[in-house]
Amino acid sequence: MFCSAIRNILRNSQNAAFTSQIRNLRGEQSTHHEISVLASPSTSIKDDDTKEEPTEHAGSNKAALDFGNREAHVPSFNLAAYVNNSSTLQQFISLGVDLHSIERRKGLGDFVLKLDFEKNVKPYITFLVDQGLSPDDFGRIFTKNPLLFKEDLDDLQTRVDYLKSKRFSDEARQRILTHNPYWLMFSTRRVDRRLGYFQNEFKLSGHDLRLLATREPTAITYNMDHLRRSVFTLKEEMGFNAKELSALVVRKPRLLMISPDDLVERFCYVHQDMGLPHAQIVQCPELLASREFRLRERHEFLKLLGRAQYNPQQDLYISPKTIVKGNNFYFIRNVAKSDLETFDLFLKTR
Numbered sequence: 001m002f003c004s005a006i007r008n009i010l011r012n013s014q015n016a017a018f019t020s021q022i023r024n025l026r027g028e029q030s031t032h033h034e035i036s037v038l039a040s041p042s043t044s045i046k047d048d049d050t051k052e053e054p055t056e057h058a059g060s061n062k063a064a065l066d067f068g069n070r071e072a073h074v075p076s077f078n079l080a081a082y083v084n085n086s087s088t089l090q091q092f093i094s095l096g097v098d099l100h101s102i103e104r105r106k107g108l109g110d111f112v113l114k115l116d117f118e119k120n121v122k123p124y125i126t127f128l129v130d131q132g133l134s135p136d137d138f139g140r141i142f143t144k145n146p147l148l149f150k151e152d153l154d155d156l157q158t159r160v161d162y163l164k165s166k167r168f169s170d171e172a173r174q175r176i177l178t179h180n181p182y183w184l185m186f187s188t189r190r191v192d193r194r195l196g197y198f199q200n201e202f203k204l205s206g207h208d209l210r211l212l213a214t215r216e217p218t219a220i221t222y223n224m225d226h227l228r229r230s231v232f233t234l235k236e237e238m239g240f241n242a243k244e245l246s247a248l249v250v251r252k253p254r255l256l257m258i259s260p261d262d263l264v265e266r267f268c269y270v271h272q273d274m275g276l277p278h279a280q281i282v283q284c285p286e287l288l289a290s291r292e293f294r295l296r297e298r299h300e301f302l303k304l305l306g307r308a309q310y311n312p313q314q315d316l317y318i319s320p321k322t323i324v325k326g327n328n329f330y331f332i333r334n335v336a337k338s339d340l341e342t343f344d345l346f347l348k349t350r
Helices: 002-038 047-057 068-072 079-085 087-095 099-103 108-113 117-130 135-144 146-150 153-165 170-179 181-185 188-202 206-215 224-237 242-251 253-257 260-273 278-283 292-305 328-335 340-349
Strands: none
Touching: 079 087, 079 099, 079 108, 087 099, 087 108, 087 117, 087 135, 099 108, 108 146, 117 135, 117 146, 117 153, 135 146, 135 170, 135 181, 146 181, 153 170, 153 181, 153 188, 170 181, 170 206, 188 206, 188 242, 206 242, 224 242, 224 253, 224 260, 242 253, 242 278, 260 278, 260 292, 292 328, 292 340, 328 340
């Protein structure tokens, strides 16, 4: 009787082990089935892969549950995981490079991870130092455009020499390279075409063209389709003539990069509700660069106080520039000549 009990216990333990093994294999088969269902219809399966499946299923339970090799090939999208073992990433951090910003853009994380600091990065730092750029700016430059390390150094020098030939000052070149690192990715021929477009479209002198490019370097390398739509909006929908348009873009070239729909919305409010003519808007292009709800809040508050007077020929004149200048505290104290409590009450009751 004792021996019979022992045999029952062994039989039950074997059944339990066998049942556990069957469950594991079923789980694996279910995984393979889900993968095959989710696979793209265009994906083909090789005959060799199909033949190997029975062998894999016939393996031991230990082999079936060994995912060690698979985990080793799972890609990591977090550069922070490699910082301790990468001197290049450590140097980037010391320069102020935002690795998180880089890894969010497809492919740049792997590219940066493969760089050797001495061979692939240091020569570019030397190049930027030779152009007079401050080391404090390197972090921002490399964060915005890590693909700079793909460019040939001779090509970069040629592009800087081109700016010199167009009489851009040292300060102008430094501002261009600092605020728009993508400029160096454009060939001299391409930059020349862009500068030619701005000069011909807006009838700019060489001085005004350099001023525009220095104030807003990103405008020169911006999407051309967007620029053309913005120019059409300013000319045809808003009615600025050629002279007014030239003055507008030189004083505030960032307007060309704003959504045309937003530009129209702001212009309609400034021109119709606030009553400012084109000539006055050209003198205060900051109005079109400000959000419409901010213009509306401040203009209506001035109107409530009886101070919405923008005609320089009349008393109690308020410059339209001051409407969008500074924060609410500055506006209330220096422009509206009121207090925060009154302004807060106005915002709650409007």
